[in-house]
Amino acid sequence: MAQTQTNAKTELIEKSITTRTLQQYTNRVDIVKKFMANRGVETCDASTFAEFLKELSATTGTHKKTTAEGYRSAISFFQHTYGIWMEQGTIWADGWEARRIVAGYGYDAKAAPQTEGKNPRGQIDQEMFNNMMIIATEKYKRFAGALEIGYRVALRPHQLVDLHKGSFKNGKLLVPDKRATSKNGLPITTWKEVVDPEARFILQALEENRTGKYFDFSARDIGEIVKAISKELQWEETLGVSFDGAHCLRHGGMSHIDKIYTENGYDTIQKLQKMQVVETTHTRYTRANAKRQRQ
Structure with missing residues (x-):
């Protein structure tokens, strides 16, 4: 009975987002899993997430906060839906530590030297x-x-x-x-x-x-x-x-x-x-x- 309720809840959550978004989340989580496998890590916590973003930045050269937030959102969704990588029943991807990590990743973008020849960002008045x-x-x-x-x-x-x-x-x-x-x-x-x-x-x-x-x-x-x-x-x-x-x-x-x-x-x-x-x-x-x- 409990398993049936869990499956029903999972199905309901999955239906709350588009197929495209679900695929994007799945792809991001798979990338994190690959990082974990290469590091020999069995579970992803906030510190592992921070290390993942650090390597992602070094590999891709990007510091976009939206990139980090995309991975945090994907992990959060999978924790809510499938219960993966939980910390004593807690969804750490929704916590202040994960958001602080994302904010720090975004700060790197602001601190990074401006691309040569690129105009500053404008505002739409x-x-x-x-x-x-x-x-x-x-x-x-x-x-x-x-x-x-x-x-x-x-x-x-x-x-x-x-x-x-x-x-x-x-x-x-x-x-x-x-x-x-x-x-x-x-x-x-x-x-x-x-x-x-x-x-x-x-x-x-x-x-x-x-x-x-x-x-x-x-x-x-x-x-x-x-x-x-x-x-x-x-x-x-x-x-x-x-x-x-x-x-x-x-x-x-x-x-x-x-x-x-x-x-x-x-x-x-x-x-x-x-x-x-x-x-x-x-x-x-x-x-x-x-x-x-x-x-």
């Missing part, structure tokens, strides 16, 4: 976003809602594609809290206020009409759409900055949300608290494209 959505609604309707949310809520790409039934409630969105550490005791997730009314409308519709994930595509897929529209509108040639993926939406969205809070009388400290970012991140993200250009 309000006018650019409006032009983007004209094209998106005509050519990329499947992605239009995600682009709206990515900009209007200023979400990280992996947060955007991880949204699911239950993520939006009472005008707030449940997202990972990067401020959480083992020392401050903050929970690893937090409810983030959604101040843009259009975003609230879209999220409410998704919450009411989805049974699993809100979107059935990856962060990379969204990034490719952003790059395609950027190329069509010739942003990089015109502005001298790079629009290399969905993170440009977050940069522009930060300015969009900042403007809303400013218009409602919030001071800088209040805005940072509401937006759940530190001042250095806020300053970097809200910097206009003209001030980002390579000198």
